Amino acid sequence: MRRVVAAAIGLGSIAAALGASAEPPAGAASCSGCHPTAAVAASPVPRLLGLDRAAIVRAMQEFRSGKRTATVMDRIAKGFTDDEIQALAAWFASQR
Amino acid sequence: MSVSRRVFLRSGVVAASAALLPRPVRAQGAAPRVVVVGGGFAGASCARALRHTDPRVAVTLVEPNVTFTACPFSNGVITGLRELSAQQFTYERVAADGITVARTTATAVDASARAVTLADGPRLPYDRLVLAPGIDIRWGALAGYDEAASAQLPHAWKAGEQTLLLRRQLEAMADGGLVIIVAPANPFRCPPGPYERASLVAHYLKTRKPKSKVLVLDAKDTFSKQRLFQQAWSELYPGLLEWVPLSKGGQVVSVDATTRTLVTDFGQHRAAVANVIPPQKAGRIAEVAGVADRTGWCPIDPVTFESKLQPGIHVIGDAAIAGGMPKSAFAANAQAKTCAAAVVQLLSGKTPSTSKLINTCYSLAAPDYGISVAGVYQPSAGQLADVPGSGGVSPVEAPRAARAAEAVLAEAWFRTITTEAFG
Numbered sequence: 101m102r103r104v105v106a107a108a109i110g111l112g113s114i115a116a117a118l119g120a121s122a123e124p125p126a127g128a129a130s131c132s133g134c135h136p137t138a139a140v141a142a143s144p145v146p147r148l149l150g151l152d153r154a155a156i157v158r159a160m161q162e163f164r165s166g167k168r169t170a171t172v173m174d175r176i177a178k179g180f181t182d183d184e185i186q187a188l189a190a191w192f193a194s195q196r
Numbered sequence: 197m198s199v200s201r202r203v204f205l206r207s208g209v210v211a212a213s214a215a216l217l218p219r220p221v222r223a224q225g226a227a228p229r230v231v232v233v234g235g236g237f238a239g240a241s242c243a244r245a246l247r248h249t250d251p252r253v254a255v256t257l258v259e260p261n262v263t264f265t266a267c268p269f270s271n272g273v274i275t276g277l278r279e280l281s282a283q284q285f286t287y288e289r290v291a292a293d294g295i296t297v298a299r300t301t302a303t304a305v306d307a308s309a310r311a312v313t314l315a316d317g318p319r320l321p322y323d324r325l326v327l328a329p330g331i332d333i334r335w336g337a338l339a340g341y342d343e344a345a346s347a348q349l350p351h352a353w354k355a356g357e358q359t360l361l362l363r364r365q366l367e368a369m370a371d372g373g374l375v376i377i378v379a380p381a382n383p384f385r386c387p388p389g390p391y392e393r394a395s396l397v398a399h400y401l402k403t404r405k406p407k408s409k410v411l412v413l414d415a416k417d418t419f420s421k422q423r424l425f426q427q428a429w430s431e432l433y434p435g436l437l438e439w440v441p442l443s444k445g446g447q448v449v450s451v452d453a454t455t456r457t458l459v460t461d462f463g464q465h466r467a468a469v470a471n472v473i474p475p476q477k478a479g480r481i482a483e484v485a486g487v488a489d490r491t492g493w494c495p496i497d498p499v500t501f502e503s504k505l506q507p508g509i510h511v512i513g514d515a516a517i518a519g520g521m522p523k524s525a526f527a528a529n530a531q532a533k534t535c536a537a538a539v540v541q542l543l544s545g546k547t548p549s550t551s552k553l554i555n556t557c558y559s560l561a562a563p564d565y566g567i568s569v570a571g572v573y574q575p576s577a578g579q580l581a582d583v584p585g586s587g588g589v590s591p592v593e594a595p596r597a598a599r600a601a602e603a604v605l606a607e608a609w610f611r612t613i614t615t616e617a618f619g
Contacts, residue, residue: 123549127572129245129533130554133526134605136612143608171590171602172556172570179552179572179586 125187127180134172153193160185227254228543231312231322233302233481235259235287237266238513238528239328240617243295245536253540256296256320258312259287264618267386268525269610270355271393274363275400277563283355285618305485307506324539326501326510327487327494328532329479330354331385331523334492337475338378339450348453349470352393353385365469366397371405373468376458378448379414383493384476385514385523387420388569391439392559393471395425398433399562411465412439413458414446420522421559421567421589428561428599448472478515485509493517498575500548501535510535519579520571527555529613550575552583558606566602 135148148156162168163177164185170177180188230253232243243257264285272278291297298320304313305327311319333351335342341349352362366375375397379390394412401408418441419425429437440446445462452459456467477483477492487494487503494511495504501516503509512535513528521527530553538548556570571587573580590602 123537126550126574127552127554129537129551130530132533132616133529133554133613134556134609136615138615141612141615143612144604145608145612171598171605172568175570175586175588176554176556176572179554179583184552 125191126184128188128191131188131192148192149195151192153189156189156192157185160189227252228323229254229256229321230324230326230539230543231256231258231320232326232328233258233312234328234330234479234513235261235264235290235297236328236330236513236528237525237613237617238330238532239326240264240287240290241529241532242326242328242512242536244290244293244617245533246539247293247295249536250540250543251294253543254296255294256298257287257290258298258300258302258314258320260299260301260315262286262299265355265359266525266610266614267353267355267389269607270352270359271389271396272560272563273355273359274352274366274393275396276363276367277396280356280360283359285614287618289619302481303484305481305506305509307486307509310508322508323543324508324510325485326512326535326539327479327482327485327515328511328513328528329481330514331476332479334475334477338448338472340453341451341472341474345451345453346472349451349456349472351472351474353389353473353476362469362471366400369405369408369468372407373405374466375401375408375410375469376465376467376471377410377412378451378458378470378472378474379412379416379419380473380475381415383523384473387522387524388425388557388559390414390473391419391421391425392561394437394439395428395433395559395561396563398429398437402433402436406436408436408468410437411467412437412446413448413460413465414439414441415448416446417441417443421569423592424567424589425559425561427592428565428567432562432565478511482511482515487511488515489517491517498578498580499550500538500542501531502538510539519573520582521553521555521573521580522557522569522571524555524557525613526557526609527553529617530554553580556609558602558609560603560606561599562603564603565596565599566604566606567599568602568605 136143160177163173232239246255266283287297301315311321350358350362352358397410448458450459456470458465478488482488496516501510512531514523541548553573558568567590569589572583
């Protein structure tokens with residue numbers, strides 16, 4: 101635990117990404133509760149910052165439809181519209 | 197605490213002198229000042245998100261404790277699965293973000309003058325105030341349960357010494373003892389927490405003291421993740437864990453700390469170890485600031501988290517009435533970041549944009565048996581409401597491998613969220 105925290109120190113956070121001029125779209129702020137923002141993180145949950153936009157859209161749509169196996173993301177994706185998914189994907193793809 | 201002992205951690209670019217002015221006067225173009233009271237998941241996350249969203253904002257975090265002790269996973273500490281040190285975090289990295297950490301207690305809020313009074317320091321003027329005080333115990337709301345009684349019948353609902361006390365009591369108990377957990381009526385911090393605790397206590401008894409039993413006396417007839425917990429209990433702890441709902445006489449109406457007796461309308465239960473999770477309310481400063489209503493909790497605007505009772509004061513985390521959102525660490529962290537964005541927009545004279553918020557909450561029925569609830573929320577009719585069709589709990593029918601995977605995700609969640617808030 102300590103080692104993980106130490107490893108993550110100084111590597112920024114989702115909130116750092118919020119400093120970008122564009123405002124994060126609806127829902128974006130919540131994701132970093134599970135998806136690490138540190139470049140090096142000991143988590144099986146993927147980092148979203150800088151991911152391919154189309155890949156995020158596809159994943160969210162497949163979580164929502166049930167096509168892709170999920171633990172919690174199926175339940176979460178169902179709370180977002182196509183437009184919201186597009187906005188989230190564009191925003192995360194643009195972050196580093 | 198004397199003025200000389202008061203410790204202010206400052207760093208870098210913080211306009212500390214401006215933050216310490218006795219009057220809320222600020223020059224044109226000066227840094228806007230935000231004071232955040234309470235350094236838990238909500239407060240620490242909000243302070244950091246404010247700085248990162250707009251580095252011009254001067255942020256002061258008021259928190260008396262040098263170390264934060266996290267509640268999520270503290271049921272593992274009680275049952276010997278992990279140490280309290282794994283729950284503890286300092287504010288060093290928070291201060292390194294350019295946040296002034298004031299190690300003291302906020303004792304009063306002057307909403308019209310926009311200033312916070314500290315226990316041992318100057319008044320802190322603010323342009324926006326964020327209160328993240330967590331919970332306080334309603335001492336005396338359950339007859340016989342006052343602060344002295346909690347030394348015999350620990351609540352362990354604020355992690356720290358109480359957590360260790362309950363652990364020691366369990367360790368000292370002879371095999372064959374009866375452990376009783378008293379669960380409160382809604383609303384309270386961490387809705388699945390009493391049932392995760394009952395599960396992990398049962399796991400401890402099964403492996404260490406198998407002639408013992410755990411009894412949950414509940415003031416409710418339903419609870420969070422109920423079907424999943426009950427399924428796990430019948431699978432893992434048959435005959436070892438019994439849940440008594442309100443309708444079967446589960447409501448405890450008084451306690452006797454010296455004899456560890458819990459009284460219901462139907463009879464008395466004498467425990468070897470009793471964990472009383474009592475009724476709760478928003479942390480004290482909420483009441484002092486006039487942002488708590490008659491329920492003891494704080495009504496808020498679902499877009500900005502601004503109090504419906506006092507302008508300029510925002511309330512996040514367990515203290516807030518957040519509609520469908522539960523009082524969880526994940527919700528506190530999500531609210532903190534949403535509130536920070538809204539505060540920055542308000543300070544810039546903009547209209548805060550409407551957001552959606554997520555909650556995800558894992559519980560352990562055993563060390564390798566995780567279950568979860570997730571939800572998505574949006575402002576609706578002045579409240580935060582579930583987005584229709586979203587959210588829900590883990591499937592009731594699932595292989596053990598799926599439960600094991602959720603237990604791994606639970607630990608990963610704890611690492612990630614504590615890193616964001618404190619690391």
